[in-house]
Amino acid sequence: MALNNLNYPLDFKFKISTLASDFNITDKNGNYVAYVRQKMFKLKEDVIVFNDESKSKELFRIQANKWIDFNSSYSLNDILQNKNFGRLARKGMRSIWKASYDILDANDQSKFKIQEDNAWVRFFDGVVGEIPIIGMFTGYFLNPTYSVTGVDGKVYFKLKKMPSFFGRRFQLDRIIDIDDEDESLVILSLLMMVLLERARG
Template sequence: MVLNNLNYPLDFKFKITTLASDFNITDKNGNYVAYVRQKMFKLKEDVIVFNDESKSKELFRIKANQWIDFNASYSLTEIATGRNFGRMARKGMRSIWKASYDILDANDQPKFKIQEDNAWVRFFDGMVGEIPLVGAFTGYFLNPSYTVTGLDGKEYFKLKKMPSFFGRRFQLDRLIDIDDEEESLVILSLLMMTLLERARG
């Protein structure tokens, strides 16, 4: 199975009624694309992608390869077949200041990069977010964005945090058409990155 024939932009909307980091993914028409749940109380990140909020069908699994996440990578697997789509790898020291990830295919070959567009947005979000009352409004005016580029340097996707309380909404746009399997690889990587970056503030 691949995530294809999607009507962009896609909306990622986190639920604030659960302790877990759950979020819905819908297309521009409001139709479900997936429901993402991160398992709680795990030393390693363990994320399941379901068909929708009913959680009646598990589509994909994303698992960290180590419990210390400094240089962690995350395997992307289709549940029905056990097929490995590839993995997303954090870029270690470079990710401290500015989010940076590599996306690798099933043969462990680099295919894409995810880069945070402006590190200063994160910096000021972290500072202002600690100020009582004022910090609650940072989700309305400090919103980072991320760009997915290919090895050819072309920009393929753009993910933006949208104005909202508690950083609840993100929007994903595709800039260039790509192969269905590569599209699924990128989207699954961005799901995991969104969870990681949202947790970092």
């Protein structure tokens, strides 16, 4: 199973009716791509990617390699083919400035990097977000964007948070076509990153 032949842009839309951090991924025509569920009350991150909201078929599993967040990495696995795509790694402690992650393949070779484009958006979101009432509306005017860059220095994907209450919508666009397996590796990495970044505020 691979996340390929997709009609971009893809929408990541979080459900606000559940306690868990669940979200739908749909394509530009509104067709289901996947349904993502983050297991609650786990010492280590455990995320399941289903075919759709019925949760009738597990497609992928993403699991943290450590209990604590420092230097954590997240294994990206295809359930149906019993195959590991690679992992998403965050080096060192969280930055108050820019989010930065490395995407490594199954051979632990660096393939891509996810980098937040504008550090000031994060900074002002953190400051304004602490202001009573006003902070509730930061999701409408402080929206970060992230670039996925290959080892060749080219930007392959752009992910942006869309204006929405509670920061519940993200949109992913592919800039350059890539190999099918790499595309699955990047999309799985991005959906895990969205969960991590959204949890930190």
